[in-house]
Amino acid sequence: xxxxxxxxxxxxxxxxxxxxxxxxxxxxxxxxxxxxxxxxxxxxxxxxxxxxxxxxxxxxxxxxxxxxxxxxxxxxxxxxxxxxxxxxxxxxxxxxxxxxxxxxxxxxxxxxxxxxxxxxxxxxxxxxxxxxxxxxxxxxxxxxxxxxxxxxxxxxxxxxxxxxxxxxxxxxxxxxxxxxxxxxxxxxxxxxxxxxxxxxxxxxxxxx
DNA sequence: CACCAGGTTGACC
DNA sequence: GGTCAACATGGT
Numbered sequence: 001x002x003x004x005x006x007x008x009x010x011x012x013x014x015x016x017x018x019x020x021x022x023x024x025x026x027x028x029x030x031x032x033x034x035x036x037x038x039x040x041x042x043x044x045x046x047x048x049x050x051x052x053x054x055x056x057x058x059x060x061x062x063x064x065x066x067x068x069x070x071x072x073x074x075x076x077x078x079x080x081x082x083x084x085x086x087x088x089x090x091x092x093x094x095x096x097x098x099x100x101x102x103x104x105x106x107x108x109x110x111x112x113x114x115x116x117x118x119x120x121x122x123x124x125x126x127x128x129x130x131x132x133x134x135x136x137x138x139x140x141x142x143x144x145x146x147x148x149x150x151x152x153x154x155x156x157x158x159x160x161x162x163x164x165x166x167x168x169x170x171x172x173x174x175x176x177x178x179x180x181x182x183x184x185x186x187x188x189x190x191x192x193x194x195x196x197x198x199x200x201x202x203x204x205x206x207x208x
Numbered sequence: 209c210a211c212c213a214g215g216t217t218g219a220c221c
Numbered sequence: 222g223g224t225c226a227a228c229a230t231g232g233t
Binding site for chain 2: 033034035037038039040041042043044045077078081085114115116117118119120123135137138139177178180181184185
Binding site: 041 | 229230
């Protein structure tokens with residue numbers, strides 16, 4: 001492994017600067033965004049969240065009552081299953097014992113919610129509850145493989161452990177995931193591998 | 209026109 | 222254990 005995780009983090013941070021994720025006003029809004037952005041561009045999620053705010057449906061109570069939920073989130077796609085998932089996560093947010101749970105317990109409980117998989121659970125843990133976990137996504141896997149940081153097939157927990165072993169700080173974990181996403185959105189569109197986009201070789205990214 | 213977007217689920221093998 | 226279609230809209 002010629003490139004350390006911490007080194008990669010520093011390169012990205014020096015180049016792109018602080019990202020200050022997640023863009024949301026409240027922890028619950030983080031969770032809503034996490035559901036809505038499942039396999040969906042953030043641009044479309046913004047429209048859906050705008051609609052929810054316009055109709056004052058951005059709290060757990062209002063989501064559960066909302067009669068036109070499907071209509072409001074339509075721009076984000078998969079609107080039928082996402083409406084159901086939003087209600088599931090809303091019910092969870094009404095629980096009183098969340099803050100008392102250990103990170104492991106909280107993760108387990110989130111994963112029990114129908115419609116919440118590992119990436120969504122970890123996004124909520126990290127950006128809504130400020131728990132020190134790393135969010136792995138397809139961007140992360142693609143970038144790590146290109147850089148030779150990760151070899152083999154996609155292994156969510158394996159990649160998560162790799163990062164969490166080297167980065168412990170919640171703020172750094174937030175920034176690292178955000179930087180990987182922003183970097184990937186701008187540069188690494190090509191699939192499956194883009195030889196130009198290896199850090200240090202890509203003419204559009206002046207990493208030294 | 210095809211393919212992608214800050215995934216998850218359930219059926220099937 | 223792994224693989225795969227279904228889910229739905231909007232942008233390139």
